[in-house]
Amino acid sequence: MSLNDSLEGDVRDFLVNEAELHTYDDLTKVNPVTPTTVLKCLQARYSARVFYTHAGCTLVALNPFQPIPHLYSLDVMREYHSAPQPQDFKPHIFIVAEEAYRNVQGQVEPVDQSLVVSGESGAGKTWTSRCLMKYYATVAASSHKCQDTVERIERRVLDSNPVMEAFGNACTLRNNNSSRFGKYIQLQLNSSQLLVGASVQTYLLEKTRVAFQAPNERNFHIFYQMMKGATEKQRQEWEMPYNQKFSWLPNADKTLEEDRLQETAEAMISLGIDTDKRTQIFRVLASILQLGNVNFSLASESQPCDLDEESKATLLQVPVDELQDCLTVRTLRAGKQNVLLKPCSQSECVIRRDCLAKVIYAQLFEWLVTFINNSMCSDNSKWCNFIGLLDVYGFECFLLNNLEQLCINYANEKLQQHFVAHYLKAQQEEYVAEGLEWSFVRYQDNQSCLDLIEGSPTGILSLLNEECRLNRASDAKQFRVRLEKELSGNTRMSWDKFSKQPHFIVAHYAGRVSYQIEGMMEKNKDPVPPELLSLLQKSKNPLLQSLFAASDAEGNGSRAQSKVVTVVSKFKNSLESLMKILHGTTPHYTRCIKPNPDCRPLTFKKEEVITQLEACGIVETIHISAADCCYFTLELLEEQRDRVRSQKAFCIQCCWRRYQRRQRAIRTQSATLIQAGTASTQMAKSVRAAQMDALAEAELDNAEDLLEEEESCSLPALDPLLKERGSVQLSSIPEPVAVHGWPLGLAMASAPNITVALTATGFQKVMSLMATLKIPFRHGEYKVETNQFDQGVASIRAQPRGSVKLHLRRSPLRYADMHPGQNADGVTGFNQILLEKT
Numbered sequence: 002m003s004l005n006d007s008l009e010g011d012v013r014d015f016l017v018n019e020a021e022l023h024t025y026d027d028l029t030k031v032n033p034v035t036p037t038t039v040l041k042c043l044q045a046r047y048s049a050r051v052f053y054t055h056a057g058c059t060l061v062a063l064n065p066f067q068p069i070p071h072l073y074s075l076d077v078m079r080e081y082h083s084a085p086q087p088q089d090f091k092p093h094i095f096i097v098a099e100e101a102y103r104n105v106q107g108q109v110e111p112v113d114q115s116l117v118v119s120g121e122s123g124a125g126k127t128w129t130s131r132c133l134m135k136y137y138a139t140v141a142a143s144s145h146k147c148q149d150t151v152e153r154i155e156r157r158v159l160d161s162n163p164v165m166e167a168f169g170n171a172c173t174l175r176n177n178n179s180s181r182f183g184k185y186i187q188l189q190l191n192s193s194q195l196l197v198g199a200s201v202q203t204y205l206l207e208k209t210r211v212a213f214q215a216p217n218e219r220n221f222h223i224f225y226q227m228m229k230g231a232t233e234k235q236r237q238e239w240e241m242p243y244n245q246k247f248s249w250l251p252n253a254d255k256t257l258e259e260d261r262l263q264e265t266a267e268a269m270i271s272l273g274i275d276t277d278k279r280t281q282i283f284r285v286l287a288s289i290l291q292l293g294n295v296n297f298s299l300a301s302e303s304q305p306c307d308l309d310e311e312s313k314a315t316l317l318q319v320p321v322d323e324l325q326d327c328l329t330v331r332t333l334r335a336g337k338q339n340v341l342l343k344p345c346s347q348s349e350c351v352i353r354r355d356c357l358a359k360v361i362y363a364q365l366f367e368w369l370v371t372f373i374n375n376s377m378c379s380d381n382s383k384w385c386n387f388i389g390l391l392d393v394y395g396f397e398c399f400l401l402n403n404l405e406q407l408c409i410n411y412a413n414e415k416l417q418q419h420f421v422a423h424y425l426k427a428q429q430e431e432y433v434a435e436g437l438e439w440s441f442v443r444y445q446d447n448q449s450c451l452d453l454i455e456g457s458p459t460g461i462l463s464l465l466n467e468e469c470r471l472n473r474a475s476d477a478k479q480f481r482v483r484l485e486k487e488l489s490g491n492t493r494m495s496w497d498k499f500s501k502q503p504h505f506i507v508a509h510y511a512g513r514v515s516y517q518i519e520g521m522m523e524k525n526k527d528p529v530p531p532e533l534l535s536l537l538q539k540s541k542n543p544l545l546q547s548l549f550a551a552s553d554a555e556g557n558g559s560r561a562q563s564k565v566v567t568v569v570s571k572f573k574n575s576l577e578s579l580m581k582i583l584h585g586t587t588p589h590y591t592r593c594i595k596p597n598p599d600c601r602p603l604t605f606k607k608e609e610v611i612t613q614l615e616a617c618g619i620v621e622t623i624h625i626s627a628a629d630c631c632y633f634t635l636e637l638l639e640e641q642r643d644r645v646r647s648q649k650a651f652c653i654q655c656c657w658r659r660y661q662r663r664q665r666a667i668r669t670q671s672a673t674l675i676q677a678g679t680a681s682t683q684m685a686k687s688v689r690a691a692q693m694d695a696l697a698e699a700e701l702d703n704a705e706d707l708l709e710e711e712e713s714c715s716l717p718a719l720d721p722l723l724k725e726r727g728s729v730q731l732s733s734i735p736e737p738v739a740v741h742g743w744p745l746g747l748a749m750a751s752a753p754n755i756t757v758a759l760t761a762t763g764f765q766k767v768m769s770l771m772a773t774l775k776i777p778f779r780h781g782e783y784k785v786e787t788n789q790f791d792q793g794v795a796s797i798r799a800q801p802r803g804s805v806k807l808h809l810r811r812s813p814l815r816y817a818d819m820h821p822g823q824n825a826d827g828v829t830g831f832n833q834i835l836l837e838k839t
């Protein structure tokens with residue numbers, strides 16, 4: 002089985018599961034990734050009314066061609082804005098918007114962002130740009146925090162849309178509201194990421210439309226708005242009578258929702274264009290329309306043409322005869338002094354008339370853009386980052402293509418290269434750097450096509466400029482020969498051998514386009530006769546006058562300059578500065594797809610869509626992003642590992658804590674037991690002490706009684722009870738001496754820090770004495786010392802509590818205090834000790 006057979010089999014297997022196809026939020030999940038599977042998925046989603054789908058790093062937006070309720074409501078905006086992970090939500094343009102916004106907040110380099118919206122005419126670029134602007138005007142709104150000027154900024158940013166669309170959009174065969182210019186809007190954010198201003202840069206307004214409208218197309222919206230929406234008073238002011246027919250306003254009967262003068266006027270007011278200025282603007286526009294009605298009648302070959310009678314109205318607020326001269330007579334200069342006047346042919350007059358209209362309209366548009374910028378642009382010190390929205394015309398390929406298409410397709414090549422360089426190439430290089438096994442996807446690197454167009458000195462644009470700078474009449478055939486001579490070896494360039502028209506074919510990344518050469522040089526030179534410019538400076542309309550005040554109408558020296566600055570050089574320069582800006586930002590790509598050529602709601606034409614998918618290289622993008630997804634898969638595994646690790650760590654922590662808890666409980670229990678034991682011991686001690694106190698009290702009472710009795714009796718006569726309770730004989734005394742004192746129990750209980758040395762005749766006697774005194778004998782409580790002479794018990798020491806008084810009384814006995822074997826002189830006489838409890 003061949004590789005192709007197996008791929009087809011896989012494709013069939015994938016497509017069998019049709020009920021599932023619409024669930025693929027990201028085309029990178031489609032497997033296998035082929036134009037067929039991608040197309041089927043998008044179709045299934047479109048049928049399910051799901052219009053946004055991720056394609057890796059890009060967002061694919063399918064145009065529903067009808068308003069979808071609640072798809073862009075404030076609630077939805079807030080939902081995406083407040084979501085912790087907006088990417089987890091359904092694919093939406095707000096995800097792209099929010100991601101860019103969070104990048105600015107996160108200050109991840111490069112902090113400035115660009116949202117590149119591309120697609121062919123009618124695909125939904127302008128709609129998408131409007132949604133993005135509304136989103137930022139909502140989520141980055143600062144009006145509730147700051148002064149009301151800021152509120153005006155948000156309003157102005159949004160109001161710039163209807164004004165620019167009225168002047169720059171027109172109904173074409175492919176789109177009722179087609180932008181006839183490219184634009185890059187920078188939304189300026191302050192350090193708190195609040196919208197504080199905006200600026201807009203426009204590219205290549207299709208000014209030829211003012212004087213020429215292709216069959217079934219219309220002029221710019223603003224003219225129809227004036228014609229349909231003006232009040233009687235306004236018509237008078239603008240000199241635009243009711244029922245007047247204008248040859249430059251074809252298909253006026255076509256009613257479009259864009260024909261709303263009121264909305265445009267209100268937006269102009271909000272942008273700060275006052276009544277006076279508005280009137281001047283509308284008068285200029287009305288003059289342009291009047292100019293379109295000017296016809297020329299030929300009197301004779303040698304005479305200049307004459308303006309038709311009905312055309313001799315006060316046009317452009319300039320003298321009619323001067324206007325007539327300018328339109329019908331050419332001024333030729335030979336050196337500084339020699340001026341030659343040459344009557345124009347009828348067709349030349351028409352060209353001069355059209356030229357006048359185009360230059361006025363282009364200049365007015367530029368003035369408007371500058372005014373809008375001044376109105377909404379913030380002071381440089383007040384903003385620090387921006388989010389740029391790029392809405393440029395998509396790739397164009399018509400039956401007849403000329404300089405406009407060459408410029409547009411050149412711009413698209415540039416953007417495609419930016420996309421390729423920034424994403425596809427960078428991504429593959431990253432895989433290599435990370436050592437990922439990766440089979441390279443062959444994406445279309447369009448550098449060779451760009452070399453063909455912009456290369457110097459032999460690129461198409463250089464050769465075209467060179468041809469235009471030669472001071473000779475343009476010759477299409479001659480230029481074709483020159484091109485063939487210089488570029489025939491280039492594989493991107495070809496010619497149709499059977500075509501008689503001078504042309505060249507360029508193989509663009511999105512397809513081959515045949516450009517006709519006829520008229521290309523004139524368009525590139527875009528000459529404006531200087532006499533026309535001087536005429537406009539004489540206008541009584543202050544706005545018109547100011548529009549041309551700065552121009553060097555005399556043509557002194559400016560001709561040489563105007564030769565240099567051709568249309569393509571100007572366009573190339575502005576494109577290069579745009580690319581420079583884009584390279585300094587983090588880009589986000591949105592590919593708008595037009596699902597059918599007739600702008601019919603919810604209609605999906607496969608052939609139409611597949612061509613667009615191929616043109617923007619979406620399949621290659623998905624391939625590379627799918628690999629990127631494998632790499633994410635890797636991240637998923639990493640995540641899983643982290644999760645398992647943290648589970649295990651949690652488990653270990655739990656076990657450790659449980660162990661610690663148990664240890665603590667054991668310690669607490671033991672401590673409680675020890676404390677209980679100590680407490681009970683202490684309690685027992687104090688109970689015992691209390692008992693002894695009580696006993697001592699009782700004995701003291703008895704002893705006192707006995708002492709009193711004793712004092713009154715003879716000494717040797719010892720009370721047997723006293724003998725029994727407390728009197729002891731000192732063994733050191735040869736003759737037993739009765740020591741009268743406190744009973745031993747009492748002494749022990751009451752005499753702190755006094756060691757009462759009692760001599761007994763034997764341990765047994767002491768023990769029995771103690772037993773008699775009911776003193777419990779415990780080891781350690783009493784210290785029993787043996788007498789050093791007779792080896793009997795010498796003393797029982799205790800640490801009695803409380804304080805005692807010592808009463809020493811001299812004994813009446815002569816040798817009562819003598820120790821046997823000691824010097825007899827050592828009589829102290831204090832041989833009787835009485836203790837008294839204090």
Ligand SMILES: Nc1ncnc2c1ncn2[C@@H]1O[C@H](COP(=O)(O)OP(=O)(O)OP(=O)(O)O)[C@@H](O)[C@H]1O
Pocket residue numbers: 064065066067068069120121122123124125126127128129176178179180181393394395593
């Ligand atoms: N998301 C959408 N929801 C509903 N309608 C849409 C949407 N996007 C586009 N449209 C419809 O499609 C029309 C064409 O869209 P838009 O003007 O934005 O195309 P474009 O790509 O800017 O075309 P051009 O290059 O000609 O200016 C809009 O006027 C609108 O009616």
